[in-house]
Amino acid sequence: MTVTHRLTRIAFGLSFGLAFACAQAATTVTVASFPSFDEAVKAAIPLYKKAHPDVEIKLVSLAFGDHHNAMTTALATGTNLPDVMAVEVGFIGKFAESGGLEDLSKAPYSAMQYQNKFAKFTFPQATGGVGNVAAMPADIGPGALFYRKDLLEKAGISEGDLTKSWDSFLESGKKLKAASGTYLLSNAVDLKDIYIRTGLKDGEGIYFDSKGKVLVNSPRFAKAFELAKAARTAGLDAKIAAWSPEWSEGFKRNQVATQMMGAWLAGHFAQWLAPNTKGNWRSAQLPNGGFASWGGSFYAIPKAAANKKEAWEFIKFMTLNKDMQIEAFRKLDAFPALIEAQNDPFLDQPIEFLGGQKARQLWKVAADKIPAVAVDKFDGTAQDIVNAELDKVLEQNKDIKTALADAQTQIEKRVRRKK
Incomplete structure (x- = not known):
């Protein structure tokens, strides 16, 4: 070579x-x-x-x-x-x-x-x-109740008034509306979404039990529908869909005083939903001692x-x-x-957007108490059907018992077709 x-x-x-x-x-x-x-x-x-x-x-x-x-x-x-x-x-x-x-x-x-x-x-x-x-x-x-401290104080409403019970929550909304015209909620549907997720035990499901039985036609869903209907009838919700442009504007313009969602909402408020309201919001546990994952x-x-x-x-x-x-x-x-x-010690740091509140400590308490809820592959299907029936209750005054019975039947039929 x-x-x-x-x-x-x-x-x-x-x-x-x-x-x-x-x-x-x-x-x-x-x-x-x-x-x-x-x-x-x-x-x-x-x-x-x-x-x-x-x-x-x-x-x-x-x-x-x-x-x-x-x-x-x-x-x-x-x-x-x-x-x-x-x-x-x-x-x-x-x-x-x-x-x-x-x-x-x-x-x-x-x-x-x-x-x-x-x-x-x-x-x-x-x-x-x-x-x-x-x-x-x-x-x-971790499910949390975010509220406008400044708007509630002007109406003479305390955090305890909001969280004591669901009835107290709605009564606070009526007082707020009478005092300033401000809405308690962006949408009454939020009440249903949170309520059906509270009070569950480890292993229980939201829409189905462990054997696949549909749980929609039940006292839990009936109460959730009743709360949503009561809020709509009293004019406490702005009828705004979450994540819509109107939703963000409602917060920016001080038109909506509370929002129940996951703890992550604080970051959304601060970054893009309503940065102009910095210092006015606070976080609390859900009403009536409830804990839920959102x-x-x-x-x-x-x-x-x-x-x-x-x-x-x-x-x-x-x-x-x-x-x-x-x-x-x-x-x-x-x-x-x-x-x-x-x-981590980071949870002990105050959150500037929430007026210096150490809200992460509250969210940690909630996270520890949230049950290990069972998930069903047809949860999405059930959710769509339940939401459609609730819409009929809120918009067309459909009877709640009839709506839940119809939802149960529709879910059972849809599940049978997909299996």
Whole structure:
């Protein structure tokens, strides 16, 4: 072999080695998410890069509805799927039922070994009602009552008046409306949504029991409908749909005095919903001593993902790393699902938007008391039908007993057709 040939082979070997190294370094994990949950990924990218220099994280973010619609289509067709999929809790059942997500309870993931590290109600949510672990919990939504302290004080209403009981809550709304014309609620539907989630025990479901029996035609739903109807009849709600432009405007213009949702709403208020109302809001526990989960975000791996191993490592970083959980908490006010992060001193810091209130301590109390509610894969179907019947009660004065009986029948028929 001549010197020229030898040098050529060495050069080729070096080139091949460099090409292989570049290929190794070019592993790109695509993460599909939605605002403002995507902020956690943005915060994680430089931190993850330091620990994993051979992995690039590519974030693809769409509006909440567009993201979940796109993921629904991608799972149905098996195309255009990311490596890591962000999923809001309300969509887990639908996505899990599609069969397009990895079962994280099985090797090589073995997610069940981490169950005790998370709030007890998160893993039942993560099954989507199909028995598999379809996703890993990232943040949770302890139900909270947010209220405008300034507006209520002008009407002579205290926090205790709001939270003592549901009847007291509505009476406070009447007093508020009479004093200033301000609405107590953006929409009476909120009362139903919160009430049906309170008072449950571990293992109980919202719409179905453990054997799949529909629970809608029951005293719990009847009371929820009655509360919503009472609020609408008394003119206490602005009839504004959540997440609409009118919803945000209602808060910005001091037209709505309370909102019941997950604790994460504080971050939304401060960042984009009503930043001009800084210092006027406070957080409290739900009325009548109730505790409920409202929302929560998860990460899943599609079966057709190209980089499952790297995707799982990134998900573990986002969900099991205390520092990353706290960083997301700082960025989003998204309450961490990881128990270790829930015990961090950060929870003791005052929240400027809430007038310096140490509200995270309240949310921690709620998180500890929220039951591990069972999830059914037909929860989404039941929710749509119940909402349609409640709309008839509120808009067309349909009898509540009849509405619930009709909802029960429709859900049972729909479930039979899908099985």
